[in-house]
Amino acid sequence: MVNKEIIDQDTYRKIKKMNREKLTKFILQYGDELLGEQSKTIDLPSLEMELSKIKGIGGKRLEEIMIVIEKFLDVE
Template identity: 60%
Template sequence: MSEQKIIDRDTYRSIKKMSREELQAFLMRYADGLLENNGKTINLREVEKDLRQIKGIGEKRLEEIMLVIEKHLGV
């Protein structure tokens, strides 16, 4: 039986660095998001991959865009 991946590697790494309070806030936002979106989620790595395909967006600009997205998602 194969395991279903719930979080990606980058999310796991950021969770490892969180304090208890930060983790609790993250989990509450995550749970709220699941309830609001009926289980629909966004895969940040897929978004990043798609953004890389847009002509004119370099590494630096992509990094800035991903930071803004992560900030608004609370990741």
């Protein structure tokens, strides 16, 4: 296992001095930043076009598949 430094020394010192409220805010902000770096997007129209090229998937079935995908991704 590689020992990767996640938090630098200065940040560690700041964390040690924080109260519960400040630490909670820091953790939430830090988590949001990490999620923002990792988020990927899906181009739904391109996905639909590629799925339509698959033999045996007609318009009606494609519509059903897209509804399921959009429900899974919480797209409205």
